[in-house]
Amino acid sequence: MTRRGPRRALARAAALVAVVVALVGVGTGTGWALWTASADAPSQTTFAKVDLGLESSSPRAVDFTAPGQSVTTAITVFNGSTVPVDYELSARVGTTGAVSADLATRIDVRVWPASTASCTSAVPDDARSGTWAAATVAAGSAPASTRVTWCWRATTTASAPDAATVNPRFEVVGGSHGWTDGWFIEDFYQNTRYASPAPAARALGCRTVDTGDGTSYATVSWDAPLDSAQWGLFVGGRRVGNTVSGQAPTKQHDVTRDMVPASLVPDGRVTVDVRSVAGAEPGPVAWTGPVVVGPNAQGQRQVSCP
Structure with a gap:
């Protein structure tokens, strides 16, 4: 009889643990585990979340x-x-x-x-x-x-x-x-969301104008059908001249020697770009073409077409 008591207690404890494990194992999200300490230590139940x-x-x-x-x-x-x-x-x-x-x-x-x-x-x-x-x-x-x-x-x-x-x-x-x-x-x-590539720049038209005093300037032109658009000329990355608009369908601007001083570009072929200036920042190059800058027979700086 002295041995049956502890056995019944152990059986009841095992059943209790089984019930608790079954309870804590039910649910979603967080899992809960429990176990008992070793036999050498005081008996206690530990939960692990x-x-x-x-x-x-x-x-x-x-x-x-x-x-x-x-x-x-x-x-x-x-x-x-x-x-x-x-x-x-x-x-x-x-x-x-x-x-x-x-x-x-x-x-x-x-x-x-x-x-x-x-x-x-x-x-x-x-x-x-x-x-x-x-x-x-x-x-x-x-x-x-x-x-x-x-x-x-x-x-x-x-x-x-x-x-x-x-x-x-x-x-x-x-x-x-x-x-x-x-x-x-x-x-x-x-x-x-790749940016669309800018369209290729088109070629500027160019016409040399003789001033009658032995010098010349160049008139560049381009076709831009939108009268409301605003265009500007750029030489060496710097804007020169005036804003061009309202000249449908062909726009044009003179390139004179004061627009291409030696401090900006040296003598020789110089690239002129036309870009939209309607926004806060200039648009991509829409038209481009060369002019020739150099002295005339009297040593005066002038601009002409190639």
């Missing part, structure tokens, strides 16, 4: 405006657990919105752990490599109540298509003592 999350202050939407550009996304694993947790952080192509599977294969991805959450350092030589279509897995161990940041550097290749979008989805899974938890972020978008 497994709680993982992801954080990021990086921009959720970015545009690549040219091949070869890079953007770095900082993803922080937050271990809110009461115990250390082994985790795996992965990225894959999301399915939110109009996602381009082709673009996902043409963005190179480098992954490395960071000492801060800013990811401002250069990519280390041992950074892991992949693409958004087959991204590498970042794995590690996070102590209880700590944050670990990983940097994901995405670079568009030369063959990356324009006007496309990829939606990387980051997911972390980890656990301790057989209990797991996970989290994901899927609201990141990377777009290719």
Whole structure:
């Protein structure tokens, strides 16, 4: 009889533990584990909360405006657990919105752990490599109540298509003592929005005008059908002359010697550019052509057409 008492107590304790384990194992999000201390120590029950999350202050939407550009996304694993947790952080192509599977294969991805959450350092030589279509897995161990940041550097290749979008989805899974938890972020978008190349500059017309005193100047002309447009002449990157507008369909401007002094350009062939000056900044070169600057027979500076 003296042996049956302890056995019944142990049986009741085992049943109680089984019930508690069954209770704590039910639910979503956070996992809970419990175990008892060793037989050599005073008997007590210990709970371990497994709680993982992801954080990021990086921009959720970015545009690549040219091949070869890079953007770095900082993803922080937050271990809110009461115990250390082994985790795996992965990225894959999301399915939110109009996602381009082709673009996902043409963005190179480098992954490395960071000492801060800013990811401002250069990519280390041992950074892991992949693409958004087959991204590498970042794995590690996070102590209880700590944050670990990983940097994901995405670079568009030369063959990356324009006007496309990829939606990387980051997911972390980890656990301790057989209990797991996970989290994901899927609201990141990377777009290719390449700027349209400026149209090729067209050739200026040129006519030499004799002043009658042994010197000359050049009149350059161009066809611009928009009467409301405003155009300016540039020599050596500096604007010269007046604003031209309202001369449809052909616009013209004289290039005189005072517009091309020796302090601006030397004698010889000089390029004259016509650019839009309607905005705050001059537009691209729309028309271009040469004039010739040099002395006449009397040594006076003059301008003529080639």
